[in-house]
Structures are given as structure tokens and as C-alpha cells.
Amino acid sequence: MNWTFFHKLGSPKWFYHLSGKWLPWLGTLAALSMIAGLVWGLLFAPPDYLQGNSYRIIFLHVPTAFLASAVYLMMAGAAVVTLVWKVKLADVALQCMAPIGSSFCLLALITGAIWGKPTWGTWWVWDARLTSMLILLFLYFGVIALRGAIRSATTAAKACAVLTLVGVVNIPIIKFSVEWWNTLHQGATLTLTEKPAMAVQMLWPLLISILGFYLFFGAVLVLRMRIEILNRERRTRWVQKLVADEMGV
Amino acid sequence: MYFQDVSSLLHMDGHGLYVWPTYGIGLLIIAYNVLAPLRHRKQVISQIKRQIQDVRRRGVE
Amino acid sequence: MNPVRRQRLLLVLLLLAGVATAIALALFALNENINHYFSPNQMANGEAPIGKTIRGGGIVVPESVERDPDSLTVTFLIETGGAEVEVEYTGILPDLFREGQGIVGTGKLDNNRRFIADELLAKHDENYMPPEVQKAIDEAHATPGQSAGSVGVSG
Numbered sequence: 001m002n003w004t005f006f007h008k009l010g011s012p013k014w015f016y017h018l019s020g021k022w023l024p025w026l027g028t029l030a031a032l033s034m035i036a037g038l039v040w041g042l043l044f045a046p047p048d049y050l051q052g053n054s055y056r057i058i059f060l061h062v063p064t065a066f067l068a069s070a071v072y073l074m075m076a077g078a079a080v081v082t083l084v085w086k087v088k089l090a091d092v093a094l095q096c097m098a099p100i101g102s103s104f105c106l107l108a109l110i111t112g113a114i115w116g117k118p119t120w121g122t123w124w125v126w127d128a129r130l131t132s133m134l135i136l137l138f139l140y141f142g143v144i145a146l147r148g149a150i151r152s153a154t155t156a157a158k159a160c161a162v163l164t165l166v167g168v169v170n171i172p173i174i175k176f177s178v179e180w181w182n183t184l185h186q187g188a189t190l191t192l193t194e195k196p197a198m199a200v201q202m203l204w205p206l207l208i209s210i211l212g213f214y215l216f217f218g219a220v221l222v223l224r225m226r227i228e229i230l231n232r233e234r235r236t237r238w239v240q241k242l243v244a245d246e247m248g249v
Numbered sequence: 250m251y252f253q254d255v256s257s258l259l260h261m262d263g264h265g266l267y268v269w270p271t272y273g274i275g276l277l278i279i280a281y282n283v284l285a286p287l288r289h290r291k292q293v294i295s296q297i298k299r300q301i302q303d304v305r306r307r308g309v310e
Numbered sequence: 311m312n313p314v315r316r317q318r319l320l321l322v323l324l325l326l327a328g329v330a331t332a333i334a335l336a337l338f339a340l341n342e343n344i345n346h347y348f349s350p351n352q353m354a355n356g357e358a359p360i361g362k363t364i365r366g367g368g369i370v371v372p373e374s375v376e377r378d379p380d381s382l383t384v385t386f387l388i389e390t391g392g393a394e395v396e397v398e399y400t401g402i403l404p405d406l407f408r409e410g411q412g413i414v415g416t417g418k419l420d421n422n423r424r425f426i427a428d429e430l431l432a433k434h435d436e437n438y439m440p441p442e443v444q445k446a447i448d449e450a451h452a453t454p455g456q457s458a459g460s461v462g463v464s465g
Contacts (some may be wrong), residue, residue: 119432
């Protein structure tokens with residue numbers, strides 16, 4: 001098997017230069033689909049027969065909720081690569097994913113709470129779905145805090161990776177909470193196995209919003225990783241040259 | 250557009266009070282995700298620039 | 311794979327398995343306490359305790375809602391395909407309280423197995439559709455006495 005590709009993939013310098021080419025495209029696509037999905041859902045989609053116009057929060061709530069879990073799963077993947085293969089770039093990815101994922105998790109909780117008031121009649125309830133999402137937020141904050149608390153970069157990398165993996169058990173709990181327990185939060189509208197429980201005029205803007213948020217995650221992740229790479233590799237020749245060129249030698 | 254005019258768009262049959270602040274908060278978080286790294290980038294670049302300048306100055310002496 | 315890496319991978323997997331087992335056991339043990347939720351059937355057949363604060367809910371039975379003219383007290387029946395239980399609630403009903411839609415309440419069963427709710431929340435399912443689509447479905451299923459606002463009740 002040709003491992004050279006994977007070794008190149010792990011090179012910060014290679015990643016920096018490649019990502020520089022793709023970032024503008026990624027960012028533009030993200031902006032376009034996010035704007036398209038959200039504007040469509042907010043202004044053009046019909047209201048819901050039961051919830052009226054309050055359901056429009058879904059176009060923010062579902063994408064961010066999906067991403068909150070998906071990003072944590074990706075962090076777990078990066079954690080495994082860090083611990084087993086000790087690829088530096090994986091640790092960079094893990095470090096950079098955490099703040100993004102946590103902000104999405106926070107947004108999912110806030111949008112959910114505001115949506116809950118006019119629909120369920122409460123801002124919050126300690127059911128399994130909401131509680132496990134709150135735990136996810138604490139896990140995110142924990143990983144971020146742990147990074148700052150440890151002096152040694154290599155120890156911090158290992159510790160954050162371990163904490164991430166300990167918490168990944170929460171992800172299937174979040175997903176299946178609405179099936180395993182009696183929750184106020186309803187079951188899944190979008191599933192892999194069944195037809196969506198949503199009319200097409202609402203489904204399209206939702207799917208486009210979800211796509212937009214995934215692309216947005218990709219773009220801001222790449223943005224953060226590039227900066228973190230410059231930060232960590234600041235003593236290398238290629239970074240010094242890069243910055244010096246910017247200064248106009 | 251589903252709504253007939255701006256006023257009904259803002260009011261959303263009473264739900265505007267929930268929907269618009271939600272989207273406002275959403276916008277803030279999206280903005281944070283773009284602006285925070287950009288600010289950090291400026292910090293890192295200026296730190297490295299200062300390092301380079303220090304090295305050069307010391308080299309000249 | 312390089313033996314050092316293989317060992318690390320095994321350790322990682324062991325860690326994951328260990329945490330997963332611990333959480334599964336904890337949840338299993340706590341289940342009794344977390345899941346203090348009772349269906350109308352359970353309330354009617356005696357599974358639910360009387361006089362203790364519990365949670366329960368079901369679908370509001372159409373045409374069972376009665377409001378007291380002098381107060382905010384309302385009574386209605388709930389069911390999930392079996393026994394019907396009467397719920398009594400004093401307070402402002404949630405916006406989404408509808409016949410044929412779900413509710414979740416916190417309260418106590420009295421000696422007559424009536425559920426006196428202190429808190430009442432509306433529970434909705436995962437379906438989303440515009441009003442005209444829902445109307446079309448209602449008309450297709452139209453039978454005398456069926457109320458608007460009810461869609462294929464899936465609970």
C-alpha cells in the first residue's frame with residue numbers, strides 16, 4: 001500500500017499550501033448555500049399546519065444540531081489518529097474543531113429553547129435528548145479548557161484526545177435518545193431509511209441549509225487550521241519565509 | 250415570498266418574536282466563527298513578524 | 311501495522327469499550343428513576359403510582375375537552391390506542407394544545423385514577439407540512455366527527 005500519500009497528508013506545510021487554493025471556493029460555496037437555504041426557509045417556504053411560522057427556526061436548529069454531533073465524531077476520529085499514529089495534523093484538527101463544534105452545539109440548544117417556548121410551552125425540559133445535548137456542550141468546553149490547562153503541547157494533545165474519546169459514547173445516546181426513552185423532543189424527521197416526514201417545499205430549503213452549514217464548517221475549520229499551523233510551525237523556514245514575504249523583504 | 254408585506258414578515262402571526270431573535274443569535278455565532286480566527290491570524294502573523302524583526306536587528310548589531 | 315501502533319490502537323479501543331460499558335450500566339441502573347413516564351394504559355391498569363408526582367401523556371381524545379366556565383380548569387381524555395384517562399389541568403394551555411395531538415403532563419394520579427396535572431406541555435410529532443397538504447389529507451380521510459388538526463396519529 002502506498003503510504004506516501006498519507007504521509008504527505010500529514011505534512012502541515014503541504015496542507016497549508018493546498019488548503020490555500022481551496023479555501024476561497026469552499027467559503028463561497030458555503031456562503032451561497034447557507035444564504036440560499038436560510039432565506040428560502042425564512043421567507044419563501046410555507047408555514048407548518050400545526051406550528052405556524054415558529055417552525056422556521058428549524059432551518060437553523062437542525063443543521064447546527066446535526067453538526068454539533070458530527071463535528072464531535074470527527075474529533076473522535078482525529079483523536080484516534082493522534083493517539084495511534086501520532087500525526088500532528090490530526091491534533092491540529094482536533095484543537096480547531098472544538099470551538100466550532102461547541103458554538104454549533106450552543107446555537108442548537110439556544111434555537112431549540114426559543115422554539116420550545118411557543119410550541120411545547122417551555123424553554124427547557126430535562127428529557128434525554130436535551131440533557132444529552134447539554135452534556136455534549138460540557139464535553140466540548142472540557143476539551144477546550146483542558147488544552148489551555150496543560151503546559152506541554154504533546155501531553156495536551158494526548159489528554160484532549162483521551163477526553164474526546166471518553167465523551168464520544170454520548171453521540172449514539174443523543175441520536176437514539178428519542179427512541180430509547182420517552183422524550184418531549186419528537187423523533188427524527190429525516191432518517192437514512194425512511195421517507196422524510198416533511199413536505200418538499202420545506203425539505204429543500206432544509207437540505208440546502210444543512211449542506212451550507214457543513215460547507216461552512218469545512219471552510220472555517222480550514223481557516224483555523226491554517227492559522228494554527230502557522231502558529232505551531234512558526235520557527236520553520238517555510239513559515240518564516242511566508243511571513244517575511246508578506247512583510248516585503 | 251410567502252409573506253404579503255414587511256410588517257407581516259416581521260410579525261409572523263405572533264411568532265416573529267421568537268423567529269427573528271433566533272436568527273439574530275444565529276448570525277452572531279456565524280460571525281464569531283469567521284471573525285475569531287481572522288483576529289487570531291492577525292495576532293499570530295504580527296508575533297512572527299516581530300520575531301523576524303528582532304532577529305534581523307540582532308543580526309545587524 | 312507497526313506493533314507499537316497496534317498496541318496503542320488496542321488501548322484506545324479498550325478505553326472506548328470500557329467507557330461504553332460503564333455508561334450502559336449506569337443508564338440501566340438509573341432507568342427506573344429517569345423513565346418515570348406513564349402511558350394512559352399504565353395509569354388505568356394500576357402500574358402508575360397514586361399520589362406520587364409522575365409524568366405521563368397521550369393523545370388528546372377528540373371532543374373530550376371541557377372547560378370550566380368560571381376558572382381556567384380544563385378536563386379532557388388522553389389515550390394511546392388503549393384505555394382513556396381523564397386529565398384535569400388548571401392554567402393556560404400551551405399554544406399547540408389540540409384535539410388529536412399529544413400532550414405531556416407532570417402531576418399526580420388521584421384515587422379515581424384521574425391525572426391531576428400541575429404542568430402541561432404540548433408534544434408534537436416529527437411531521438411537517440403546509441396547511442393545504444394537511445387539509446387534503448384530512449379531506450381524504452374524512453369521516454363524520456373527525457376534527458381538524460389530527461394527522462395520522464403515530465404517537
